Amino acid sequence: MAKRWLNRHALRGLVSIVAFVVLWELVVVLKLPYLKFLPLPGQVAASLGQSIASSAYWQDWELSLGRILVGFLAAQALGITLGLAMGISRTARRFVFPIFEVLRPIPPIAWIPLAIIFWPTTSLTIYFLVFTGSFFIVALNVLDGVKSVDQSLVRAAYSLGAKPRDVFWRIMLPATLPYVLTGATVGMGVTWNVLIAAEMVTSAGQSGLGGMTWAAYTNGVLPVIVVGMLSIGVAGYLSSALIRFLGERFMPWRRRI
Amino acid sequence: MSTVRRNFGEFQVTGLTHAYGGVPVLEDCSLEVPRGKLTVLVGPSGCGKTTLINILAGYEAPAGGRVLLDGQPVGGPGPDRLVVFQETALFPWMTVEQNVAFGCRVRGMPAGEMRERVQAVLVKVGLSDFQAKYPSQLSGGMQRRAELARAMVNDPKVLMLDEPFRGLDAMTRSIMQEFYVGLFEEVGRTNLFITHDLEEAVFLADRLLIMTYRPGRIKEVIEVDLPRPRTFQVMATQRYNDIRQHALELLFEEASKAFEAGSKAAFDLVDGLARAAGRQ
Numbered sequence: 096m097a098k099r100w101l102n103r104h105a106l107r108g109l110v111s112i113v114a115f116v117v118l119w120e121l122v123v124v125l126k127l128p129y130l131k132f133l134p135l136p137g138q139v140a141a142s143l144g145q146s147i148a149s150s151a152y153w154q155d156w157e158l159s160l161g162r163i164l165v166g167f168l169a170a171q172a173l174g175i176t177l178g179l180a181m182g183i184s185r186t187a188r189r190f191v192f193p194i195f196e197v198l199r200p201i202p203p204i205a206w207i208p209l210a211i212i213f214w215p216t217t218s219l220t221i222y223f224l225v226f227t228g229s230f231f232i233v234a235l236n237v238l239d240g241v242k243s244v245d246q247s248l249v250r251a252a253y254s255l256g257a258k259p260r261d262v263f264w265r266i267m268l269p270a271t272l273p274y275v276l277t278g279a280t281v282g283m284g285v286t287w288n289v290l291i292a293a294e295m296v297t298s299a300g301q302s303g304l305g306g307m308t309w310a311a312y313t314n315g316v317l318p319v320i321v322v323g324m325l326s327i328g329v330a331g332y333l334s335s336a337l338i339r340f341l342g343e344r345f346m347p348w349r350r351r352i
Numbered sequence: 353m354s355t356v357r358r359n360f361g362e363f364q365v366t367g368l369t370h371a372y373g374g375v376p377v378l379e380d381c382s383l384e385v386p387r388g389k390l391t392v393l394v395g396p397s398g399c400g401k402t403t404l405i406n407i408l409a410g411y412e413a414p415a416g417g418r419v420l421l422d423g424q425p426v427g428g429p430g431p432d433r434l435v436v437f438q439e440t441a442l443f444p445w446m447t448v449e450q451n452v453a454f455g456c457r458v459r460g461m462p463a464g465e466m467r468e469r470v471q472a473v474l475v476k477v478g479l480s481d482f483q484a485k486y487p488s489q490l491s492g493g494m495q496r497r498a499e500l501a502r503a504m505v506n507d508p509k510v511l512m513l514d515e516p517f518r519g520l521d522a523m524t525r526s527i528m529q530e531f532y533v534g535l536f537e538e539v540g541r542t543n544l545f546i547t548h549d550l551e552e553a554v555f556l557a558d559r560l561l562i563m564t565y566r567p568g569r570i571k572e573v574i575e576v577d578l579p580r581p582r583t584f585q586v587m588a589t590q591r592y593n594d595i596r597q598h599a600l601e602l603l604f605e606e607a608s609k610a611f612e613a614g615s616k617a618a619f620d621l622v623d624g625l626a627r628a629a630g631r632q
Contacts, residue, residue: 250411251441255455255506256431265458269445348445348486 134318142318143325152307152326159290159303159330162218166225167286173226174233174282175275181234182241183267195231203228203289207296217302221293228289229282233275240274241267273349276342283338287331304330360542361422361432361509362387363408368417370403377403379567381417385510386559390536390543394553394603395563396610401546404568405514408544409435421509431455434503438515440495442487448498449474449483455506473505476535493524500535512544517552529555530584537581550603554578554596555587562602565610572602 122130134142146152181188206227214220244267252266294305308323343350363385370378377400385391395401406412408419410429419426421433442451452473456466474480477497487495496516503511516532517525533556536543547553553560560574576595578586586592 245441247437247439247441248443250429251437252443252454252458254409254429254431254434255458255502257454257458261458265454266443269443272445346445348488 170230178234178237224293233278236278240271244270364420376567389558392553392557400568434508565606
């Protein structure tokens with residue numbers, strides 16, 4: 096039964112993709128205004144084939160993924176720590192929260208000029224921007240998580256003889272984990288936005304998937320622009336899937352029975 | 353008949369007074385929870401039953417009065433006085449086995465001894481086959497049993513239960529009542545059971561404490577001399593009905609007071625009493 100459903104879903108997905116490609120082809124072949132400069136699906140496929148065979152393409156992947164990993168992990172580490180601190184200590188919250196309220200609404204992309212001036216290398220600049228993209232989201236989600244820990248569970252734990260240390264590690268942290276996951280999911284989406292923008296602005300020549308796409312634009316190689324876009328889409332999808340997988344792995348109690 | 357074993361304790365509560373925002377909830381409330389007995393506290397919702405249990409458990413300090421456990425004043429919450437709450441307070445991220453082991457683990461019990469005790473309790477409550485499940489995967493009745501097990505494994509001096517079977521469907525509730533009374537008769541621990549269901553109260557109790565409507569005080573103590581072990585057949589006896597009728601009259605007075613006070617809780621109680629009376 097489950098298998099048949101899966102097939103039906105897969106079939107519908109396939110139909111939609113084929114329809115999209117056909118439409119795309121038609122738009123170009125019929126020379127519709129504004130859209131006639133689009134490369135044909137076949138040209139993009141050929142270009143993608145060339146890219147896959149070239150090591151430069153995979154270096155761009157590696158570069159982008161590495162930047163995401165460093166910036167994102169740093170944002171998680173600091174965001175979770177700070178979120179927990181703010182959730183547990185009122186003093187910490189009163190110190191940090193006002194600054195948060197001022198800095199948080201600034202779109203991460205608005206940090207680009209200052210970051211370029213401030214950090215000595217392109218890598219550091221991009222790490223910082225990626226970090227900024229998800230840090231606030233992660234910290235605020237964790238703060239929210241600590242605040243919404245069910246107090247009857249905390250009470251039960253103390254009753255059973257737990258010490259504050261046990262309550263922190265065995266109650267607070269697991270109760271906050273779903274919020275960490277939400278922070279990571281939302282943060283990852285923003286992170287890719289910021290990374291691509293940053294790479295397009297900062298990278299002269301081929302550097303990362305964003306840099307590669309921008310370079311294709313400046314060189315006027317249209318199929319490669321589309322290859323870049325598709326690659327970014329796939330990378331974003333894979334990142335989200337990885338977070339979903341980790342979420343299920345670390346929170347088995349939330350799995351569907 | 354229950355036997356007094358191990359280090360089961362007894363409560364002596366004298367002159368307890370407590371208020372929330374100027375509204376007196378408990379006033380000069382004195383009671384005893386004797387060793388090895390099942391004491392049931394009945395009263396309308398909003399009469400201060402939960403406040404009383406929070407004070408006994410050490411979650412709240414009373415504004416006045418004394419709580420002694422075996423002659424010693426009680427401090428903050430501790431594993432010698434455990435409460436099973438009406439809402440499930442099982443830790444969702446722990447399996448049944450981990451939930452039950454929690455108390456032993458945080459107090460640093462050696463792993464071997466802990467495993468042995470946890471397994472023994474799980475057998476007792478019939479959850480051995482479900483120990484690897486998470487609470488969300490259990491039925492309501494199983495969740496209540498897991499919670500009973502989590503408290504029992506620590507061998508508390510007093511086990512307190514605050515309307516533990518509320519929210520279960522009628523059939524599961526009856527089964528849990530029989531199961532619980534059997535468990536009590538087997539272990540003979542000091543139990544304090546809180547409910548607003550009179551039939552449940554008479555069926556379970558050695559001693560029945562009737563509470564007044566706000567401010568809460570003990571109105572009368574009824575010794576329930578029904579034979580043990582108890583099964584639901586006891587509810588068909590004349591003695592059971594006499595006790596229930598007497599308690600019903602006492603409670604009805606309090607419910608009427610609550611009704612005049614216009615409390616929502618009072619409507620619940622009057623409704624419950626009317627149903628109980630109708631079942632006679």
